[in-house]
Amino acid sequence: MTIPLIEASRQRGRRTSCVLTGAPCQRGDRGTDLLARRIVERVGDQPFLLDNQVIYIGASIGIACSPTDGTDPTELLRNADLALYAAKLDGKGRHRRYDAALNAASVERRLLEEGLRHAIENDELELYYQPLLDTRSGRIGSAEALLRWNHPERGLIPPADFISLAEDTGLILALGRWVIRAACQEATSWPDNISVAVNLSPVQFSDPGLAATIEAALKSSGLRSSRLELEITEGILLSDEEQTIATLTALKTQGPLISMDDFGTGYSSLSYLSRFPFDKIKIDQSFVRQIPGNKQCTAIVHAIITMGKCLDMAITVEGVETEEQHGFAVAQGCDAVQGYNVSKPLQGTDFAAFIAEWTPYCRPRTAA
Numbered sequence: 372m373t374i375p376l377i378e379a380s381r382q383r384g385r386r387t388s389c390v391l392t393g394a395p396c397q398r399g400d401r402g403t404d405l406l407a408r409r410i411v412e413r414v415g416d417q418p419f420l421l422d423n424q425v426i427y428i429g430a431s432i433g434i435a436c437s438p439t440d441g442t443d444p445t446e447l448l449r450n451a452d453l454a455l456y457a458a459k460l461d462g463k464g465r466h467r468r469y470d471a472a473l474n475a476a477s478v479e480r481r482l483l484e485e486g487l488r489h490a491i492e493n494d495e496l497e498l499y500y501q502p503l504l505d506t507r508s509g510r511i512g513s514a515e516a517l518l519r520w521n522h523p524e525r526g527l528i529p530p531a532d533f534i535s536l537a538e539d540t541g542l543i544l545a546l547g548r549w550v551i552r553a554a555c556q557e558a559t560s561w562p563d564n565i566s567v568a569v570n571l572s573p574v575q576f577s578d579p580g581l582a583a584t585i586e587a588a589l590k591s592s593g594l595r596s597s598r599l600e601l602e603i604t605e606g607i608l609l610s611d612e613e614q615t616i617a618t619l620t621a622l623k624t625q626g627p628l629i630s631m632d633d634f635g636t637g638y639s640s641l642s643y644l645s646r647f648p649f650d651k652i653k654i655d656q657s658f659v660r661q662i663p664g665n666k667q668c669t670a671i672v673h674a675i676i677t678m679g680k681c682l683d684m685a686i687t688v689e690g691v692e693t694e695e696q697h698g699f700a701v702a703q704g705c706d707a708v709q710g711y712n713v714s715k716p717l718q719g720t721d722f723a724a725f726i727a728e729w730t731p732y733c734r735p736r737t738a739a
Contacts, residue, residue, distance in 0.1 A: 407466035432466035499716035516554040555592040568600035596626025656690020
């Protein structure tokens with residue numbers, strides 16, 4: 372039996388390349404697939420201890436075989452990279468072999484990247500705003516800015532199709548700066564009691580220039596800092612804890628509110644809630660879809676709302692689409708609801724008309 376020799380090297384970004392010699396790598400050969408599957412499982416199953424914190428990571432793998440997929444090292448790396456990108460699109464913890472069809476996908480991706488770069492530089496992007504209803508006053512208290520790209524030839528491109536591309540290519544920083552600047556500017560035309568929320572990706576959050584970007588957007592727009600809300604996901608909390616806390620603290624000193632988005636779906640850490648005073652927790656819609664019929668989801672939502680109240684943090688329930696879900700969320704004591712039961716995301720002019728026509732109302736709270 373020939374034992375394959377594995378040589379590994381760190382590539383750009385978070386990529387690691389492995390070269391296997393002495394192992395069959397032909398179509399139909401299961402050995403390479405089995406090895407890739409074992410690597411994915413081994414990496415994902417075992418926790419890592421980093422700075423006294425338990426961290427779980429995952430892996431995606433792209434495979435290119437010589438001579439089938441090329442003989443030149445540069446060509447093999449490029450084809451393995453294409454396969455890796457396809458594996459990521461398939462979902463987390465997957466592996467893919469290179470296929471000639473991926474070349475067409477690569478061309479498509481490059482065209483999409485060029486189009487996105489052009490859209491950022493020429494202000495061809497657009498923000499939609501989804502209102503959040505204050506359950507106490509019955510008024511619209513804020514709105515979440517949601518990015519849309521209306522391509523001149525392809526029409527409306529879903530964020531899921533270009534946000535990951537922006538993160539992979541580094542365009543997410545320019546994209547994030549555009550979103551923050553545009554959202555702040557738009558919000559200055561709203562009533563003074565309505566704030567705007569923007570999402571920060573992990574790549575943005577690790578950008579040393581983030582605080583300066585926010586400061587510049589607030590200064591140029593004239594928006595009061597307390598009317599800006601920055602939403603981060605739990606995934607951001609997986610990085611260096613001390614640096615994360617330092618960044619959150621620096622952002623908070625500028626005046627914006629800090630919210631933890633999609634709470635309960637990632638690596639929830641109660642230690643972060645005790646170490647950093649988040650202004651708001653947003654309960655992920657995956658729990659809300661199943662309430663009040665699902666006892667487990669109902670209990671989780673109730674527990675998060677109770678915990679938030681004890682920590683003096685506001686609670687928003689996302690994904691509220693029915694009157695029954697709305698009534699349950701209000702009865703549990705949440706501070707705001709967001710979802711299609713209030714309104715779908717609206718273009719800027721439509722949102723302005725929406726809040727102008729909104730009639731405040733207050734639904735009575737009942738015992739939980």
